[in-house]
Amino acid sequence: MASTREAQAVPGVGYDLVVVGTSWGGLAALRTLVAGLPETFTMAVALVQHRHKDSDHLLRVLLQERSALEVCEVEDKMPVEHGRIYVAPPDYHTLVEPGHFSLSTEAPVRYSRPSIDVTFASAATSYGHRTVGIVLTGANADGSQGLRQISDRGGMAIVQDPRTAESPTMPTAAAKAVARARVMPLDGIVAFLRELPAGVPEREEA
Amino acid sequence: MAVPVSSEASLAGAPLTYNPDLERLEIELLLEGVFRHYGFDFRAYAYASIRRRLWKRVEGEGLRTISGLQDRILHDPEAMERLLLDLSVNVTAMFRDPSFYKEFREQVVPLLRTYPFIRIWHAGCSTGEEVFSMAILLEEEGLYDRARLYATDINDVVLQRAKQGIFPLDRMQEYTENYLRAGGKHSFSQYYTAKYDGALFSPALTRNIVFSQHNLVTDRSFSEFHVIFCRNVLIYFDKTLQNRVHSLFYDSLVMFGIMALGSKESLKFSQYEPCYEKLSATEKLYRKVH
Numbered sequence: 001m002a003s004t005r006e007a008q009a010v011p012g013v014g015y016d017l018v019v020v021g022t023s024w025g026g027l028a029a030l031r032t033l034v035a036g037l038p039e040t041f042t043m044a045v046a047l048v049q050h051r052h053k054d055s056d057h058l059l060r061v062l063l064q065e066r067s068a069l070e071v072c073e074v075e076d077k078m079p080v081e082h083g084r085i086y087v088a089p090p091d092y093h094t095l096v097e098p099g100h101f102s103l104s105t106e107a108p109v110r111y112s113r114p115s116i117d118v119t120f121a122s123a124a125t126s127y128g129h130r131t132v133g134i135v136l137t138g139a140n141a142d143g144s145q146g147l148r149q150i151s152d153r154g155g156m157a158i159v160q161d162p163r164t165a166e167s168p169t170m171p172t173a174a175a176k177a178v179a180r181a182r183v184m185p186l187d188g189i190v191a192f193l194r195e196l197p198a199g200v201p202e203r204e205e206a
Numbered sequence: 207m208a209v210p211v212s213s214e215a216s217l218a219g220a221p222l223t224y225n226p227d228l229e230r231l232e233i234e235l236l237l238e239g240v241f242r243h244y245g246f247d248f249r250a251y252a253y254a255s256i257r258r259r260l261w262k263r264v265e266g267e268g269l270r271t272i273s274g275l276q277d278r279i280l281h282d283p284e285a286m287e288r289l290l291l292d293l294s295v296n297v298t299a300m301f302r303d304p305s306f307y308k309e310f311r312e313q314v315v316p317l318l319r320t321y322p323f324i325r326i327w328h329a330g331c332s333t334g335e336e337v338f339s340m341a342i343l344l345e346e347e348g349l350y351d352r353a354r355l356y357a358t359d360i361n362d363v364v365l366q367r368a369k370q371g372i373f374p375l376d377r378m379q380e381y382t383e384n385y386l387r388a389g390g391k392h393s394f395s396q397y398y399t400a401k402y403d404g405a406l407f408s409p410a411l412t413r414n415i416v417f418s419q420h421n422l423v424t425d426r427s428f429s430e431f432h433v434i435f436c437r438n439v440l441i442y443f444d445k446t447l448q449n450r451v452h453s454l455f456y457d458s459l460v461m462f463g464i465m466a467l468g469s470k471e472s473l474k475f476s477q478y479e480p481c482y483e484k485l486s487a488t489e490k491l492y493r494k495v496h
Contacts, residue, residue: 076441076468077448077475089470092441095254102252103441103470105297106259122254125226153224 014197015156016130017080017096018043019123021116021146023050023138025166027062029186030136034067034085036190041069042198043132046086046096046123048116050142053091060087076103082198088114095122112142120146129154130199134189135181136160138170144177156196157181158189232272233257239280240289247423248293250447259292266292294361295442300335300373300381302437303469307343307388309489314464315347318432324353327431327458329422330439331357334368339388340435341411346391350414356429358420369417371407373398378405422451427458434459437490438468445475452478456494465492 022029026049037045049059057073063085064071071085072078078086079100088094092103094114109115116135120143123131133150135143137160151157159175162168164185175183184192233256237249248256264275267285279286301307318324324344328337337357344350359365373381378398385394398405420428422439434455440448455465456478465473465482467490473479482492 073470075470075472075474077445078472079475092470093255095252095258097252097254100445100475102254104252104255104295105438105441106255106295107297118258121258125229125254125257128226153226 014130014199015043015132016082016199017123017127018045018132018134018193019048019096019120019150020045020134020136021048021120021138021143021170022136023112023140023142023167023170025137025139026050027059028166029160030063031066032186033136033190034063034069034071036187036194037067037069037085038194039068040083041194042082043193043196044080044082044084044086045069046074046080046088046094046101046119048088048094048114048119050112050114050116050138050140051090053113055090063087074101074103077101088119090114093118095119096126097122098126110140110142112140116143117146121149124149124153124155127155131155132158132193132196134158134160135171135174136186137165137167139167140170141173143170144174147174147181148178151178151180158192159183160189161185229257229272232276233260236260236272236276236279239276240286243280244286246290247421250423250444251293251442252444255442256293260289263289263292294364297438298332298335299377299384301339301384301388301390302336303489304384304387304389306466306469306489306491307339309486309491310466311343311347311389313485313491314433315343315349317462317464318349318353321432322352324349324433325429325431326353326355326433327429327435328355328357329420329434329436329455331359331365331368331417332361333364333373334371334417335373336435336437337368337415338371338373338407338411339385341415342385342390342397343388345411353414355415356431357415357417360419360421360423362419365417365419369412371409371412372401372404373407375400375403375405422454423447427454429458430460431458431463432460433464433466435466437466438471440471441468449477452476456481459494461494463494465494466490467492 060071060073069085073087073089074094077100095102120133131150133147135147147157157178159181160171161183162171165171175181241247269275279289331337337355344353382394398407481496483495485491485493
């Protein structure tokens with residue numbers, strides 16, 4: 001752990017969890033995003049990508065190829081740890097609890113399981129103003145409601161500039177739903193994340 | 207978690223400001239009320255998911271707050287029935303996760319052959335799709351006549367449906383594909399008769415299944431088993447309750463008995479990991495070794 005970061009870190013200030021939602025065009029965008037996060041990145045990053053229910057571990061493998069951080073697929077009650085990238089598994093909703101993930105097989109939300117809204121809303125509840133929500137390329141409106149909840153609870157809302165997205169529908173809807181969202185191209189998002197203050201890593205109590 | 211709420215806002219009936227601590231208090235009070243008045247214990251369910259479903263019911267009832275929902279369900283049993291439906295997740299399929307059943311055939315069946323009699327517990331069996339899948343698998347492996355399957359669920363309504371052995375006809379194509387990918391040895395259609403929009407499964411399959419109501423939260427073990435299936439049930443419990451149920455399963459398994467979890471569940475995050483060894487690199491099959 002870099003001592004400068006510890007010296008700057010103030011309890012309650014900074015971000016602990018980044019949640020990212022995407023569907024169509026998401027693989028290329030996510031590969032760019034994770035490639036830009038340095039080994040010293042200390043927030044936890046949870047990725048929700050719409051995909052077929054029988055998808056295997058390929059997404060995790062493709063992201064791991066590009067990332068300096070460890071990428072894992074979420075399992076029920078897996079701890080949320082700083083400096084790790086988590087991929088939501090297909091055919092489950094991924095919910096964020098304080099300190100760990102929970103999975104659910106509740107009905108798809110607007111045809112999607114995983115639903116970006118479900119993950120974002122639970123992140124907003126559990127991590128409040130320490131959450132960063134990011135909506136990337138996609139061909140539906142999932143994520144808008146959840147991003148608004150993150151913003152309403154004091155978290156940071158970021159949307160990929162629709163003009164730079166492979167499919168603009170999802171970021172357009174999100175930017176419309178969340179007035180305070182920062183809209184920027186993908187490389188801008190990566191640079192911005194690297195500059196954001198991270199929270200103080202805290203271990204979950206057993 | 208400090209999201210300050212001005213006291214004026216909450217007192218004056220102005221638009222409600224979101225306060226996560228207050229919300230948690232309301233949810234805890236509601237669940238305590240449901241438990242003490244109706245006897246259903248959801249107090250140790252995973253919070254994020256139960257919160258989501260309670261808010262869905264708040265909206266469904268046209269209410270504004272969790273406390274408003276508490277008032278309604280305590281005074282209106284029909285509202286409680288609606289809430290119960292929201293809170294019971296009954297998503298299941300025959301040969302769900304085919305690779306799991308294939309691995310079960312290859313890794314577990316040879317172990318089961320060494321027993322003269324096999325007791326299997328399907329904990330949280332819901333409408334029975336996975337129990338019937340197991341009956342078919344054991345029949346094809348020539349083990350069914352020395353097996354007894356105990357299928358339990360907290361919810362008597364789904365158990366009654368499970369007993370009937372009728373599943374939606376429009377899902378048979380999906381189930382047939384699952385069956386084949388799971389290593390099925392015959393033709394799947396030989397196991398059921400199409401009737402209106404239902405597929406009635408052969409009554410011969412239920413000859414060794416015992417259906418009964420059992421509550422994982424409050425009830426104790428009722429036998430010793432060689433295999434316990436509990437797939438995608440524990441995900442709805444919080445960590446404390448999960449550990450308690452794992453303790454129940456541990457006590458209910460014979461030494462070298464098999465514990466089968468859902469494909470995205472793991473013993474890794476429970477206290478019982480050291481008691482088991484992994485039987486498969488890819489599927490959640492564990493063997494009790496300590």
